[in-house]
Amino acid sequence: MNQYLISGGQPLQGRISVGGSKNASLPLLAACLLGEGEGECILHNIPQLSDVKNMVQILESLGAKTYSDGHTITIDAKSLTGISISEDSMRQMRASNLFLGPLLARLGEARIPLPGGCRIGSRPMDQHLKGLEALGVDIQESHGYIEAKAACMRGADIYFDVPSVGATENLMMAAVAAEGTTILRNAAREPEIVDLQNMLNTMGAQIVGAGTSTIRVMGGKRLGGTSYTVVSDRIEAGTHMLAAVMTQGDLEIDNVVPEHMSPVIAKTKQCGADVSVKGSSVRVRHTGQIKPLEVKTMSYPGFPTDMQPQFMALMTLAEGTSVMTETIFENRFQHVDELRRMGAKIVIEGRSAIISGVKKLEGAFVEASDLRAGAALFLAALAAEEASVLRNIEYIFRGYENLEEKYVAVGAKVQRMI
Numbered sequence: 267m268n269q270y271l272i273s274g275g276q277p278l279q280g281r282i283s284v285g286g287s288k289n290a291s292l293p294l295l296a297a298c299l300l301g302e303g304e305g306e307c308i309l310h311n312i313p314q315l316s317d318v319k320n321m322v323q324i325l326e327s328l329g330a331k332t333y334s335d336g337h338t339i340t341i342d343a344k345s346l347t348g349i350s351i352s353e354d355s356m357r358q359m360r361a362s363n364l365f366l367g368p369l370l371a372r373l374g375e376a377r378i379p380l381p382g383g384c385r386i387g388s389r390p391m392d393q394h395l396k397g398l399e400a401l402g403v404d405i406q407e408s409h410g411y412i413e414a415k416a417a418c419m420r421g422a423d424i425y426f427d428v429p430s431v432g433a434t435e436n437l438m439m440a441a442v443a444a445e446g447t448t449i450l451r452n453a454a455r456e457p458e459i460v461d462l463q464n465m466l467n468t469m470g471a472q473i474v475g476a477g478t479s480t481i482r483v484m485g486g487k488r489l490g491g492t493s494y495t496v497v498s499d500r501i502e503a504g505t506h507m508l509a510a511v512m513t514q515g516d517l518e519i520d521n522v523v524p525e526h527m528s529p530v531i532a533k534t535k536q537c538g539a540d541v542s543v544k545g546s547s548v549r550v551r552h553t554g555q556i557k558p559l560e561v562k563t564m565s566y567p568g569f570p571t572d573m574q575p576q577f578m579a580l581m582t583l584a585e586g587t588s589v590m591t592e593t594i595f596e597n598r599f600q601h602v603d604e605l606r607r608m609g610a611k612i613v614i615e616g617r618s619a620i621i622s623g624v625k626k627l628e629g630a631f632v633e634a635s636d637l638r639a640g641a642a643l644f645l646a647a648l649a650a651e652e653a654s655v656l657r658n659i660e661y662i663f664r665g666y667e668n669l670e671e672k673y674v675a676v677g678a679k680v681q682r683m684i
């Protein structure tokens with residue numbers, strides 16, 4: 267089992283660069299399945315992550331040919347041989363459900379495992395399935411799998427009950443092949459959805475409205491290859507911003523799209539840090555004080571749930587009491603017990619965490635329960651004045667490329683232990 271030994275208390279200082287977005291790369295990789303015409307899909311700025319590896323393995327299992335060279339992946343999906351996603355793939359990564367829309371568009375058929383713990387029709391895929399049924403897809407549940415078939419899909423007017431990122435992406439990819447126009451209402455507005463629209467349009471699709479809550483897909487198109495560069499990762503950027511504040515450091519973070527980061531920049535400023543934006547760089551400096559915050563997670567452009575655990579780690583060091591309210595996921599407070607092991611004072615009340623700031627965090631053995639919880643504990647360990655051991659760091663590899671190397675380069679003391 268891999269773990270990190272983190273000797274905290276070192277201020278991080280210098281430049282740090284942000285890679286391509288994980289949450290944009292995954293749907294973009296799935297979208298490559300739609301390339302049946304001329305050319306290959308060449309994706310640039312793809313981060314080297316275990317989730318990306320899993321997506322590429324699934325593409326290969328479906329018959330696509332792939333070639334990786336650093337941060338560029340080339341995919342030729344002209345001849346596909348499979349319609350099924352394996353149980354293992356789904357258990358490793360829920361985002362493998364993003365193949366549902368493109369498989370239906372290409373082959374009129376898809377077989378994917380039901381995400382564990384959820385019944386069809388209930389969370390978390392009901393919005394995906396409702397949308398696909400509106401396009402004319404027949405959906406059956408059998409032996410733990412969703413079996414979806416569509417002789418032909420027709421455009422439809424679809425309203426999402428919740429602005430689901432994955433459902434919006436799946437429907438955009440399916441609707442490209444549906445006859446006529448599909449309108450997606452109450453669609454998710456994340457920058458990753460805009461990235462998907464932009465890439466699909468370079469492949470020959472005709473989609474407008476991504477970034478707003480109404481997306482129109484003019485369907486019936488046969489897509490070809492593309493060469494496309496993935497947008498930078500706003501969650502990685504936000505994590506580095508907090509690393510600067512929590513270690514009393516000063517970081518210049520490059521390759522950022524500041525407009526994607528308004529709530530994170532606003533809350534980092536509000537906590538007392540000095541944040542200055544210049545083009546695609548953001549400089550964050552600790553100013554001697556961390557003020558308490560009130561934060562509520564919301565769909566984009568609200569405060570991202572994927573930054574909630576990291577901000578909670580920051581709040582443990584604030585001078586006063588902070589409140590973090592999680593409205594997107596029901597059970598996203600698993601990092602709380604681990605932060606408590608480091609001396610944090612946190613009480614959960616329903617969907618809110620009340621955090622009474624402490625002067626310093628203590629070193630401890632802590633365990634990541636998921637990707638962003640892992641990032642939060644990494645930050646907390648960097649801030650603690652003693653050594654900590656962070657376990658289950660495989661979660662971090664799902665979403666951060668070379669996090670350890672990046673932080674060591676700006677002054678952190680981190681060792682990987684096997």
Ligand code: UD1
Pocket residue numbers: 288289290292361388389390391392393394395428429430431432433454458571572594595596
């Ligand atoms: C994506 C991100 C994830 C982020 C999340 C919310 C990727 C690969 N992952 O996940 O990092 O935390 O957005 O910003 O991009 N829901 C339903 N029914 C559905 C679908 C979703 O009720 O059919 C609910 C979910 O349970 C959750 C909320 O909607 O409460 C948001 O989920 P969704 O936007 O779909 O998240 P993902 O696309 O899975």
